[in-house]
Amino acid sequence: MGSYGQFCPVARAMELLDERWTLLVVRELLAGSRHFNDLRRGVPRMSPSLLTKRLRTLHDAGVVERHEGPNSVTYELTAAGRELHHVVEALGIWGTRWMPEIGDHHLDPRLLMWDLHRNVDLEAMPDGRTVLEFHLPDAKPRARDWWVVADDEGADLCDDDPGYEITARIEASLETLSRVWIGEIAWDRAVRAGDLRISAPDHVRRQLPTWLTLSHFASVDRPMAGV
């Protein structure tokens, strides 16, 4: 394993990048995660020891820098790491266009809510606190109810009721919400079909789609759409 025995730069890049999980960790770092446990939330099926190992490999390759603070450790991409965004972008576009639709084994409520919560548009939200309650009836008990609590400082994700007043409640199956998030079905269409149910005052209901920024790849053109 390891080297391909080729001088070709594609092969030498893949020596590092074809290791399982590696580019997903890079994707998380590109998305802005800095702490070990934040990274974990972006790759929830990855074991912590494997994450450690990958971070070390990426560090040794000059892609990641590790900073030890007084009471926290942060990881950051180097210039080389930041340039991997071209690779991740190309992969994401290709995956969106050509990979078959998502199946049950691709669905993960923890990842979905983690992605959703870190992409809320704080600017678009009203001043003060906004609390979005999500209910995924078909998820496992522990992953069924979520709260995104946003103020001008940022957005937090809770899996316990924080007790605040709810601005809006969103109910959908894990599959529906996932497919809306990645752009496979449109928000409005899911609402009209009754697959996405919103409990909120009318003005909130209208605003809601602008608060939730969908996946970066949601707007990618799909050649197979409707086939």
Next chain:
Amino acid sequence: MGSYGQFCPVARAMELLDERWTLLVVRELLAGSRHFNDLRRGVPRMSPSLLTKRLRTLHDAGVVERHEGPNSVTYELTAAGRELHHVVEALGIWGTRWMPEIGDHHLDPRLLMWDLHRNVDLEAMPDGRTVLEFHLPDAKPRARDWWVVADDEGADLCDDDPGYEITARIEASLETLSRVWIGEIAWDRAVRAGDLRISAPDHVRRQLPTWLTLSHFASVDRPMAGV
């Protein structure tokens, strides 16, 4: 192994593409190889059974088409496969810019000569037959001498003396010629340093660099150059 359990399109693309050798096979197909044994020459360290397996996986994923002719089998990229050129391109550029210089274990005379021979510029060459003899003194006996025989039909690679009149003879270590090929050192500089030695009439000697097109990534800007 296999699924990452993520709906993220980067993850779904990597489910297919992070398997060892896969993108190098795609690179070969993008470079124009159509036949099994041509593909093998582009990935000389890959076992034939593994190549078979990867081709099957790529076929099942809709990336490759397999055509059985009367006495030959050809593989061709589908539209989905052709679009992987964005991914391969991004990887090659990144690898060129950020992967450390090549080491001995990256050198492979078979691959080098295969790459060189399929990138000669037939248009730039004189009419009739052109025969380039390569001598790599430090390669293993069987991989030390090569002949590229080009006419207006195409270029062939031989590892036995075809017996034709030699237009030019090029002598360099495997490392030097590899580094020139991938653009790590310039042709002229290698010649001036005496690392690349050419036996040919003066007008051929001047023309030679235009006949040999270097690696597609040779011209990529290297941020670490000279550090």
Next chain:
DNA sequence: CAGTATCCATTTCGATACTG
């Protein structure tokens, strides 16, 4: 030309539990 067949050493990863 275009693959199969075989075989095992090695790796790799996932799951889980635990720690300063």
Next chain:
DNA sequence: CAGTATCGAAATGGATACTG
């Protein structure tokens, strides 16, 4: 918070030889 420790099951793929 930021990791280690441990373990075994699974698979991966490299080497080599062979075939219609």
